[in-house]
Amino acid sequence: MEALAVRLSGVDPYVEGAIRVVAFYDTLMRRRVDLPALTRASAGLAECVAGVRLHGTGRVIRVGPDGGEASAPAAPASTSVPITLDEEEIGSVWLERPGPPSPLDAVLLDRLALAAAAVVERYGPATTTMADPALVELVISSDTDEAARARALRLLGFAADLPVRVLAVRSRLPLDRIGGLVCPGRLVKAAPLADVGVVLATAVDRDRIPAGVRAGIGAADSPDRSWREARTALRFTSAREPVVHHGDLGALALLAEVPHDVSRDNTDVAALARLADNPDDLETLDAYCATGSLRQAADLLHLHHSSVARRIDQIGRTLDIDLTTPSGLARAGLALVARRLLEDCSTTEEATRSSVSRSRARPSGSA
Incomplete structure (x- = not known):
């Protein structure tokens, strides 16, 4: 030189x-x-x-x-x-x-x-938010032995004596931006995995998750269990409730364990298909089940409560459910959740098929 x-x-x-x-x-x-x-x-x-x-x-x-x-x-x-x-x-x-x-x-x-x-x-560890997906997968996989999991966490920069929180997210925003927002000033690692983004953090501020992001938050201290919980919580998210903590689901989490065929064949879930051509009816029913009140649902929908009452009456006849009773309201609410879980399952399966198709179509030797 x-x-x-x-x-x-x-x-x-x-x-x-x-x-x-x-x-x-x-x-x-x-x-x-x-x-x-x-x-x-x-x-x-x-x-x-x-x-x-x-x-x-x-x-x-x-x-x-x-x-x-x-x-x-x-x-x-x-x-x-x-x-x-x-x-x-x-x-x-x-x-x-x-x-x-x-x-x-x-x-x-x-x-x-x-x-x-x-x-x-x-x-380091390197202070970048984006991490090697292979390392992240080792951390959250239930098939990883504890020694390998501990080593992967150490390579990512996490201390052995601190719990690691896991988020499952879907968003058009870059994962590194989401990670930096939910855990400012602390170590955060993120990586895309199949159809969903994974965020590992020592702490999570759910109020800082930006608008437009669907996020499920795991509650367990073990990263593999927390990941399963985060994926389950993500399935329960909606436009009205884009962020769900698994600990807040309680008994509702059991619905995620119901086989898909059983859910599809349920009378109440099948009846919701008759509302599929009218998104306003589904939105009205969702607001009514979420609030349990015609007036509060009307406030959410920016409608007069009498208009909501007429819609609910018509929806109840279509579904053959008396939505004015506690049991009818509970049935409709559970049917809506089951339908949402089925839709999420279909989205996940389609994303997986697309990913496999792209992988097979990629020329041999390409990165």
Whole structure:
């Protein structure tokens, strides 16, 4: 590298400088320096304050050109570059140069960002949210022995003495964004698995799950049991209740164990098919079963309670269920839940078939 720099020095001084910067960081990485040493060396090379910030931990390192911690308030960054790892932005590096940027500042920061990502990955665990799906599957699989599960958790960065909460999610939002929101400032790992996204976290703030996300939350401390519970809870989600905690289901969770053929053949569930062509009727029945009150259902639907009463009367005749009695209301509510579980089962089976078809259609040797 030095010989190449000497040969090019007479051709283009900028190229010579850029090569020397690259060689400088190659040497640092061979010495396996940590983040403070990397930042200190960068500040000395740039002859101004250099900084590194990691989003996942909130850690910030600012070092002056003398090698000491920068004590003065942070000046606006003259140049800044994101740190990326596994295609995810995990932080940023910057220079606080008082005057205009140096011609080599961009090269220096590019190399600093690459080196910082390598240091984070080496001394990690890596602070990216997205994880290797194979490791995540080892954690949540009921077929994994405890030693292998513990090792997978350790590789993902989770401490052995802390419980791991599991979420099963469906959303168009990126999984890393969802993970960062539900457990801010703590370790979160996520990966797509078949038809659903998996989020592993040490704690879950369900109120921070963004709108438009369907999420089931497991209650058990064991990751494999928590995953099964999260998948079950996800099946109970709806537009009206997009987030369901398994612990809140109680006896309703038993409905998920009913064989699909048994549910389909049930008289009340089959009767709901007669409402399928009228989504307004299904929405009205759902609101009425959820509230148990004509007036509260009317508030949810933004209708007059007399209009809801007429609809409920007609729906009751169609289903042959007296919806004005507690037993009739309970029957309709259970039928709605059973129908929702059947629909979720159909969606899951279709997604699995599509995934298998794509896998078979993929050319041999493709990634």
